[in-house]
Amino acid sequence: MLTVQDLRKSFGNLEAVKGVSFTVEKGESFGLLGPNGAGKSTTINMITGLFAPTSGEIRIKNIDVIKYPKQAQKWLGVVPQEIALYQAMSARENLKFWGRMYDLSGNELEKSVDQVLEIIGLTERAKDKIETFSGGMKRRVNIGAAILHRPELLIMDEPTVGIDPQSRNHIIETVKRLNSEGMTIIYTSHYMEEVEYLCERVGIVDHGELIASGTLSELRETIGNHSRIILTIDKETAHVEKITQTLLGIFSKKDIQIQDHQVMVFHKEPQLILSDFIQSMTKTGTKITSVDIVEPNLESVFLHLTGRNLRD
Structure with a gap:
């Protein structure tokens, strides 16, 4: 369905995307993740035609x-991160406007609008103006505008950002339904759990490069199925240099992450080393406020590969 080969984009002296390559198969749901400034949005904008590649x-x-x-x-259908609707027009009027942009007209347009209103769950609010809608309802209409012409490939850029839980759940289930009916999806989000639930394969972009790609199980194997031990610490008692030196005497550098008020270590058998880990931290004079062990998941992979949280 989609082939991206050695894609590059420069803005003056800044190379934002550096030779990104990946494919998305027909009927697949593919997640594209990256921290802010990693080149993910630039890649999406080139695929949709907003930016011309270098x-x-x-x-x-x-x-x-x-x-x-x-x-x-x-x-192609595109659901942008920004709301692309006319506030003073009703949901139906907005959908009819965008339908005409896709060359739909007459009975075909009316039928498509009715179907989309049913899919996004807003049939009863069809005549209401967009300005009266909640943020989540506006995003549902935004999605509706992108699927009026039944695209084979739908690109969704942060479709659930800043909305209420009910609308978020509705959008996620809508995406699941569209994919199960055969629509190919490219999905970006700052919510790892959405990507884990919706996507068969995931690509991770950082510093303008695709640094990992595969199924969730394949990506988990990149960290050797290591769990993540998270110590939340009192920042006032934390001595980062002492903590780093102490941990490097026990663990390899790639298995250590120190961020703000958390110290994280990746290990295959966390229960075996937990006691030593806590004792070594205590010796640095650091006060520990909580301890968590997280089984291998997409967030663990992302942290291990990029050294950053997705929302950083």
Whole structure:
């Protein structure tokens, strides 16, 4: 469905994307993750045609997006991070407007709008103006506008940011439904649990490069299925240099993360080393306020590979 090959983008002397390559199969749900400033949004903007690549190739259904943008983009639906709706118009009026942008008209347009309103759960609010909607309801209409023409590839950029839990759950289940019906999804989010629930494969972008890609189980194997021991510490008693030196005497550098008020260590058998870990921390004069052990998950992989939380 999508092939991205050696994609690069420079803004003056800044190379924001440095040779990113990946594929997304037909009917797949693919998560694309990256910290702020990692190049993820720039990559998405090149795929959707908003930015022209400096070099590289993008193909949707084997059609060159750069050479034949109109032909390629008819297969594409885009849910932008920003709300792209007219506030003074109703939900139905907004959907009809965007439907006409996709060359829908007459009975075909009316039928598509009715179907989309049902999918996003807003049939009863169809005549209400967008300005009366909650943030979550606006995002649902935003999604509706992107699927009116039943695209084969849907790109969703942070579709649940800043909304209420009910709308968030509705959007997630809508994405799940669309994917189960055969629509190919590329999904970006700052919520790891969404990506773990929705996506079969995940790509992680950092410093403009795709540093890892695979299924969740394949990505977990990159950290050797290590669990994460998290010590929350009192910042006033923490001596970062002492903590670092002490831990380097016990663990390898790649298995240690020190962030703000947390000290994290990755280990295959956390219960065996927990006591020694706590004792070594106590010797540095650091006060520990809580201890957690987290089984291997996507967040653990992300932290291990990038050294940052997704929301950093």
